[in-house]
Amino acid sequence: MSVNTHQSSKSMELSQVLAQMRRGIPELHGTMIASVDGLAVAHDFPEADAERVAAMAATALGLGKRITERTELGGLAEAVIRGDNGYLVVYSAGDDAVLVLQGPVDSNLGLMRIEARAAAVEIKQILGRA
Template sequence: MRRMNIESVLTELMTLREQVAGVTNSAVASVDGLLVTHDASDVRPEVLAAMAAVALGLGKSTGAEVGMGELREVITRCAGGHIVVYAVGQTNLLVVLGDEGLDINRLHLYSRPAVTRLGELLAA
């Protein structure tokens, strides 16, 4: 991917952090777990990308098995916050970590258009 597109992807991640209180880390990766870029400071982004790919794959398989259609996102809530993995087209993903105060509705409001833009940037 061209450097300009990587910078634009990173800008999307940083904008999401600014728009949604509680977002602590984020990354974009391929569905096979390879890191594209990240806005993460207190997690290992390569591990985050790999684990998000596993979560996305499991969600896709489960959705297909029960006939609920194309997967949009996988949400995991932990004692310390949230992990949200969004499908970005068929070949990429966005993973967002948020603290316990994360406004999940606001995250969805801002992340869904970001997923569309990320899909366009990654396809270019």
């Protein structure tokens, strides 16, 4: 299998993880897998927003990790940003990726947590394969 074919296969698998999340939580406004460097890897955000959201999510993840470490809260489980119009929730998906969910203000955060934790494990496995 060539490198490009392998990367294409991973991209398809990551897109399937996001599609599965959207089926489980249809009210979401957007889902994304980004690198910890702030680059969009797979997403269903509008293209104009994708790189900006990826960069902010990576920043939120890094800041959340520092806060939990400095305050001795343990490992970061999630970073939740709530605005008047909804939520942006960021999860670590291994050492290399960030999972982002954007939903309306009446989002079911419990369901988001359940789906995101399972997806984060799957993303970590996909990205960890050579």
